[in-house]
Amino acid sequence: EPEVTQTPSHQVTQMGQEVILRCVPISNHLYFYWYRQILGQKVEFLVSFYNNEISEKSEIFDDQFSVERPDGSNFTLKIRSTKLEDSAMYFCASRGYRAQNTEAFFGQGTRLTVV
Amino acid sequence: AQTVTQSQPEMSVQEAETVTLSCTYDTSENNYYLFWYKQPPSRQMILVIRQEAYKQQNATENRFSVNFQKAAKSFSLKISDSQLGDTAMYFCAHTGTASKLTFGTGTRLQVTL
Structure with a gap:
């Protein structure tokens, strides 16, 4: 069964360092x-990406964040200068063609x- | 803006019993979709069930079913014959034309012997 891989x-990173989180969508x-x-809290939307550009982003997704799809398969999230409050679980997700009604x-x- | 509200932070149910998790939402759109996701201790997000807003019939998936009340903007999840493996956080979520998912704060379900 196809799956999204992260x-x-x-x-673990030191405050102020850059991190890149990687995802291979389906x-x-x-x-x-x-x-x-964030631990114990709800899942929050950061950004959506379609046709090689950001289609929507939340207030959380400020200038410290960026996304790209460098090679047609990987989808990365970069945090330029990490802060303590960036500590969280980060989930990548993907959808098929009909975005709205597909899982x-x-x-x-x-x-x-x-740290 | 869409909002999703889950008013039950924690629920407990005995094995083999039935439990209902509540969810209400707010949206100005007519065409949207609702989902229940399960997050076990591994923290992976797993789709449990989905409902298209234009369908009046409530969705069912084996032991899982929903009670979708569009006028009341209510979307509850019923788990029948609860199993120990159902122990998890359950998140209600909404998506509209923007395609992003908006999640509720979750309900922690504990299934006991």
Whole structure:
């Protein structure tokens, strides 16, 4: 069964450092997302990506965040200068062509710990 | 803006019993979709069931079913014959034309012997 793959599963980084979280969406999907879940809280939308550009982003997704799909398969989330409050579980998700009525498949998440 | 509200932070049910998790939402759109996701201790997000707003018939998936009340903007999840493996966080979610998912705060379900 196709699945969304995220690496690494756990990343520890020092405050102020840059991190890149990687995702390989399902191969024929066209819509890609990043979500964040701070421990014990709800899952929050960060950004959606379609046709090689951001289609929507939340207030959380400020200038410290960026996304790209460098090679047609990977979908990355970069945090330029990490802060303690960036510590969270980050989920990548992808959807097929008809975005609205299709299931969003989630990766297993990357736990980011900023120390 | 869409909002999703889950008013039950924690629920407990005995094995083999039935439990209902509540969810209400707010949206100005007519065409939207509702989902229940399960997040076990592994923290992976797993789709349990989905409902298209234009369908009056309630969705069912084996032991899982929903009670979709469009006028009341209510979307509850019923789990029948609860199993220990159902222990998890359950998130209600909404998506409209923007295609992003908006999640509720979750309900932690504990299934006991």
